[in-house]
Amino acid sequence: AQSVTQLGSHVSVSEGALVLLRCNYSSSVPPYLFWYVQYPxxxxxxxxxxxxxxxxVKGINGFEAEFKKSETSxxxxxxSAHMSDAAEYFCAVRKSGGYNKLIFGAGTRxxxxx
Amino acid sequence: xxQVTQNPRYLITVTGKKLTVTCSxxxxxxxxxxxxxxxxxGLRQIYYSMNVEVTDKGDVPEGYKVSRKEKRNFPLIxxxxxxxxxxxxxxxSSERDSYGYTFGSGTRLTxx
Numbered sequence: 001a002q003s004v005t006q007l008g009s010h011v012s013v014s015e016g017a018l019v020l021l022r023c024n025y026s027s028s029v030p031p032y033l034f035w036y037v038q039y040p041x042x043x044x045x046x047x048x049x050x051x052x053x054x055x056x057v058k059g060i061n062g063f064e065a066e067f068k069k070s071e072t073s074x075x076x077x078x079x080s081a082h083m084s085d086a087a088e089y090f091c092a093v094r095k096s097g098g099y100n101k102l103i104f105g106a107g108t109r110x111x112x113x114x
Numbered sequence: 115x116x117q118v119t120q121n122p123r124y125l126i127t128v129t130g131k132k133l134t135v136t137c138s139x140x141x142x143x144x145x146x147x148x149x150x151x152x153x154x155x156g157l158r159q160i161y162y163s164m165n166v167e168v169t170d171k172g173d174v175p176e177g178y179k180v181s182r183k184e185k186r187n188f189p190l191i192x193x194x195x196x197x198x199x200x201x202x203x204x205x206x207s208s209e210r211d212s213y214g215y216t217f218g219s220g221t222r223l224t225x226x
Binding site: 004009032034036041042043044045046049051090092094101102103104105106107 | 155157216217
């Protein structure tokens with residue numbers, strides 16, 4: 001069965017520092033992988049996705065993620081954190097054997113301090 | 115504006131009183147899903163639909179019903195709500211399997 005593990009339920013960085021949010025997945029088939037962001041009192045917004053092709057994918061707001069099959073990872077990074085990046089981030093993998101069924105990780109809350 | 119609209123945003127109800135949370139999308143998407151979000155558990159899929167009249171259970175379907183009579187609407191029905199269904203609910207739609215979902219703003223449900 002597929003699963004998604006996000007290491008660290010809370011991550012705190014200084015403004016201008018590197019953001020690294022970790023995601024590891026398990027999947028018996030080539031995965032579709034997604035990162036979503038949730039701002040307070042809002043729904044989830046798609047940041048970026050990997051389906052096929054280039055393993056380094058770029059998303060909105062300066063975020064990017066690299067699919068590493070050998071490590072079963074899809075970590076999210078941003079070179080320089082901004083105060084507006086404070087939010088909760090969810091990694092998700094499409095479940096095999098079912099159309100558009102996504103399995104989400106538990107989420108990582110990112111805090112950015114001055 | 116392309117969007118998924120859920121109503122209501124907030125709802126407090128009593129145990130056993132039937133309720134419906136509506137969901138509508140204006141993007142002509144085929145796929146629609148309902149998720150619930152609980153602290154520490156992320157989002158879990160309740161039901162999903164691949165097209166009109168085609169629905170299937172997700173990972174936590176107990177106590178919920180759905181219907182997809184029209185492409186744009188995908189209501190979530192709680193026939194007899196219980197306190198363990200207190201949660202934040204999201205409706206979402208997608209054009210294709212690989213595109214990712216567009217989420218609504220959420221419905222915060224409290225069952226007392």
